[in-house]
Amino acid sequence: MxxxxxxxxxxxxxxxxxxxxxxxxxxxxxxxxxxxxxxxxxxxxxxxxxxxxxxxxxxxxxxxxxxxxxxxxxxxxxxxxxxxxxxxxxxxxxxxxxxxxxxxxxxxxxxxxxxxxxxxxxxxxxxxxxxxxxxxxxxxxxxxxxxxxxxxxxxxxxxxxxxxxxxxxAEVEEKFGVTPDKVGDVLALMGDAVDNVPGIRGIGPKTATKLIVEHGDLESALAAAPAMKASKLRENLIEQADMARLSRVLVALKEDxxxxxxxxxxxxxxxxxxxxxxxxxxxxxxxxxxxxxxxxxxxxxxxxxxxxxxxxxxxxPTSGRTPPAPMPPIDHAAYACVQTVEALEAWIARAQSARVVAFDTETAALDAIGADLVGISLAVGPNEACYIPLGHRGGDMFAQVPQQIDKATALALLKPLLESDAVLKVGQNIKYDINVLARHGVNVAPVDDTMVISFDLDAGGGDDAIWGHGMDELAQRHLGHSCIAFKDVCGTGKKQISFAEVPLDRATAYAAEDADVTWRLHRVLKPRLSDEGATTIYERVDRPLVPVVAAMERAGILVDRERLAGLSQQFAEAIAALEAEIHALAGAPFTIGSPKQLGEILFDQMGLKGGKKGKSGQYSTDQSVLEKLSGEGVAIAGKVLEWRQLAKLRSTYTEALQAAISPVTGRVHTSYSLVGAQTGRLSSTEPNLQNIPIRTEIGRQIRDCFVAAPGNVILAADYSQIELRLAAHMADVPALKDAFAAGADIHAATAQELFGEVTRETRGRAKTINFAILYGISRWGLAPRLGVTPEEAQAMIDTYFARFPGIQRYIHDTLSTVRERGYSQTLFGRKCWFPRINAKNQAERQGSERAAINAPIQGTCADIIKRAMARMMPALEAAGLGHVRMLLQVHDELVFELPETDIEAASAVIRRVMEEAAGPAVAISVPLGVEIGHGISWGAAH
DNA sequence: GCATTCACG
DNA sequence: GACGTACGTGAATGCA
Incomplete structure (x- = not known):
């Protein structure tokens, strides 16, 4: 064929x-x-x-x-x-x-x-x-x-x-808000200044699109004008109808x-x-x-x-995508070490004319905000790569410092290349390199990120283990190449040395290989985006987000160190007191933090009732078990719960956050992973600022330690119930959509539908069931959470499906699509693969099914807030609020820092950008509610 | 390095 | 008759 x-x-x-x-x-x-x-x-x-x-x-x-x-x-x-x-x-x-x-x-x-x-x-x-x-x-x-x-x-x-x-x-709709066959009608209304197509005065792209969407086409829009309420728009539509018709002819293409x-x-x-x-x-x-x-x-x-x-x-070939032609094998001997200005200028010229350059920065540590720049590698083709050492030292105090171009000189030469619109900079996790270079006054753009491209193509993929998107893994998977391991260059543990101490020949092989591999990965992966329908999610959602998230990481957030230290001290005292009590109740000292020892104390020594865990043969002592015991009057269980809460808060938060304050900026800088969650969510590490306590009063004090600089406030903007709203839209559930449109308390409305009355009890149950729906429901999962039998839980699920019929259809349709294609998609086209969806093992398969039901909802939510983030700073700048700083994202929440005088103006912009973030690509049939609060701390902003 | 636990949405 | 359960994360801890 x-x-x-x-x-x-x-x-x-x-x-x-x-x-x-x-x-x-x-x-x-x-x-x-x-x-x-x-x-x-x-x-x-x-x-x-x-x-x-x-x-x-x-x-x-x-x-x-x-x-x-x-x-x-x-x-x-x-x-x-x-x-x-x-x-x-x-x-x-x-x-x-x-x-x-x-x-x-x-x-x-x-x-x-x-x-x-x-x-x-x-x-x-x-x-x-x-x-x-x-x-x-x-x-x-x-x-x-x-x-x-x-x-x-x-x-x-x-x-x-x-x-x-x-x-x-999709891209045409994104631009015009209408399908391609209606573009002529929109153009006829808005006119075109460049071509001197008149259109109708006072109508720009927004109004033109609105009119065509409302009325279907140009003639219908013109015909509807007399019935519109009196306005300049109505007058112009009537008066200039003929101009619009003339414009329609001018913009029509001659197709024969x-x-x-x-x-x-x-x-x-x-x-x-x-x-x-x-x-x-x-x-x-x-x-x-x-x-x-x-x-x-x-x-x-x-x-x-x-x-x-x-x-x-x-x-x-006759069908399918052509595999990229083979590239020559990696040849470390082909790499150049650039030690003179002349050599650097030659490489910059090569990169300029190649138009695509892969690059990588080497630093003395893994901290983009604080680590020193040690060198930069460039690649313009397979095996056409170099390393530019900038901050290497001798291995010890007696060794000679190698010949290197002065760092400032090199950066001044590289800056025009790295900032040139005409040259695409490709990186593997380029957010890191953007941040390193931002500290040296270089604003790297435009960029492509092979890690993000891989994620947009293959999230969740892989046969048994989930595929990662790190460079070594990608090189192995797509190039059949094993990269030089970092530990082979710098060692591990106590003998680990800084990259600055690595001899130049080995540094060149390692660093230039990184750039070379990145260049090759780009060549292999980028064409797949269009072949596999991932261009829109990459170009419209994730790629624009890279510099935005980079800027948030650089901004960091101020934390009150003294207050954290105070809490830490307070917690430590309480922990010590509890420890004594627990040991007394147990009759002997033991390591409370060891679930194994605790389980033996509780269930063997004290003879309490409890079950074993399957594989490890160890007693479960988690919260639900201890709460049950505590409810039965077992004093030690409650004390252990209290001890665990405080130990957790102290070690994970009050202590760790103090240590996370950057000595350079005095603020805490998290690192967001754009590929951390299979659904498309971000994740946050070192430290994780997406799991700061809020649910308990004692934990909430930690949020109060995240503060605004003097004269500023913290402003937090949350999407309200966004996943449930998206579920109502995606499953097309009239009762839920109506409730949201009316601004009702959605859990109360659900309770009314399910139980016929709203009490604290029924509302709580309705809330649990609503969440269960989002997570892929099962009678056995729901039953213990409601404290009922699986049969009773099933009855409630049946009632839910009967009252909200779209839900069952959504679940069925989602699963059959995933079984057939292997992946789910969000409203914006983001794919998530489910390689175990047809697994023989029932537990495994059902687990995949629940994840597959959830992924389009959680992923669409992620897409929407990402779009809001990408649009946020331009919108604020347009309102003269360019100094507002976006600091954090917590899945459905954005946190800002701004002067207190700008609260009102910024709130309006932030609310608008967030509420409108799905459009124009996707129209959500439910309003996206946004709740905004502010205060001197993150805690006070809620 | 793995299992357990628990902080968040 | 199983599965032993909600979805998605990251960090700290104990222990082999």
Missing amino acids: DKRPHLYLVDGSAYIFRAYHRLPPLTNPVGTPVGAVFGYTTMLWKLAEDLHKADGPTHLAVILDKAGRSFRNDIYPEYKANRPPAPEDLVPQFPLIRDATRAFSLPCIEEAGLEADDLIASYARAAAAQGWDVTIVSSDKDLMQLVGPHDSGARIDMLDTMKNVRIFI APLPLPLDAFKLGEIPPEPLAAFLAEHGFTSLLKRLDAGRGSPERTTQLHPAKTVTVSAA
Whole structure:
């Protein structure tokens, strides 16, 4: 079976305008400006590389605008009339675009009287009609009208090569709030200043979308105008209806233009290297020329990187995704150690022209906020990597300090590269490197993170053990390579040395390998995002979050050390007193903290009733067991519970938090993991600031130790019952949705439905059952929590399902999808894999089923708050509140620090951003409630 | 290194 | 007749 044809239509004219503004003003050897041409050439090169991918092009054509009038000028003379002339140094580049296209031996189409958009539309429709997939290489919003599936089974999508983003229906909806077939209607209402399409005065994108969503299309919106309440909008809609209709015609694409060349003429074959080489040489594009030459000299490498002579379409496999072509094995001897400014400048130039550079920072410790920068490694291709030592010392006080570039000098040279919009920086857990470099005044952007990409592709995956996303594991899994172990370089335990003391040859092998592996992982993993439908979650949710979370970690939070120390002392005294009491009650001293000893004391020595645990043969002494005993009047049980609470609070919180205060900033900086929870939640470590006590009065005192700087307040904003709201929406449960819409107490409303009356007792039971639903319910799980028999629990579950019928359907549909596909998805498309969903072992299988029921709900909640976080600072800045600091995220809560004078203004922005965070990608049919509080401490903010 | 316990959403 | 139970985390502790 042959691969289905896939036509790429390159919007050449639009591209060079963007490239011109994005790229530096390069000139060729004879002084002609060629910056935009270089960008264009690089793009074609990249597209040619995609030949290897299953969704890469089999056919390709470049479409250009022909100078002069188009048929739209006949309809509306002012069309595009207010365009300023092209910049002086862009004009001579237009003809070079044609040269570049010819150099690749690619067809180039232009037609008088037609704009590129019309030719693209006509070709796209013609190709789709005969069952070809089509990718329009452009980001022009007018062309978004074309995106979507075709009756023939083919699909038309778009590719923005500058942002490296695929645009399909979801992305169009994200931009316009409507499906692609309605984009023309929205454009007609809002008009287009650049093209001088009039639209309707006073209507921008927001109103246009709203009108089309409400009324369905342009004519219906215009027809509905007289019935609207009197307003400027109504007046304009009525008065300028004809302008809107004219605009509708102007923005419509001509989809039936005669095709100057038949589709078959666009078939891609070998790209002859000679004309390309001549063109690259003429314009001084030496980096590309070198790659082309390298390709010609070594055919194996040619096939993986270069659009040279061995590249043929027929070589593409027939179905599925093409595995990335093999890369040469890791060769540590190929790595360079950069010790002079000249060598560094050469590497920076290579990275600039490669446009993608993997990099990694080495530090003296694992603390991004405080550790010293020891070196930086870069990679621009497989085995094309270097290490730049910056802070190495001799191994001991007598050894010589190795030759290194001065740190400040090197960073000043690297800064433009690391901050350049035109160069993508790739890292493995790049949040760490962002934070290290932020301390040196370098703001790394734009970035890709191979760890996060891996997570968005494979969360929860793996056959038995859960797959990790650490570099060593990824290298093993995707590259078949075992990385040099850190402990082989620095040792372990007492003999461990700082990376700063590692000799340069070994440091180079280790550090440059990290960058090389990261570069290779990026090459393998990034294309999978679009192949496997993970682009949206990565590009719209997780990727934008990386710098945001990095900034939160750097901000840290102030804790009151003296107050913590006071609590610690208080707890210690109480613990000592309890210890004496417990030993007296037991009749002998023992280690209270040992569940094993405690179990023997309670159940063997004292002869109390209790059960053994399966595997270890040890008595269970957890809270529920001790509470039961305590309720039966066993004094020692209550004392142990009290002892455990205080011991926990002291060791995990009051002591550990004091130790966590950074000597550099005086604040506590947690580290968030973006890949820590399979559902998409963040997790927090060192210290974990997502489990600070709040549920008991005694624990709550610890929250009071998290304070605002003088003159500031802590502001906490919580989504109220968000998981239950999302469950109501996702399972489409009218009774629950109505209750939320009415602002009711949801547990009370549930109690009313289930038990016919609301008392403290029934509300409590309803709350338990509501949670049980979110977690994947079972009669045996519910029964002990309600203190009823499994049969009684089952009866309540049945009543719940009867009253809220959507729930059972949601559970059933979710499970059958997961069984079939192997993964669940959130409303935003985040996948979570469940490899054990069809396990033979019932316990294992049922465990997976419960997790699979919960994952879309918990994950959607995570997606929503992540979107809020990514939008928060821009929204605050727009309101003149850029100094507000977002400090913490606790799953459904965001914590801020701000001057007390800004409480009101900031609250309004924060509430709006959080409430609207699902849109426009997803419309939730239940309001997302946000509760905001503030005070001098985190405790006081609740 | 593993099991147990318990802090949070 | 089992499974021995709610979902998702991280840290401290005791013990082999």
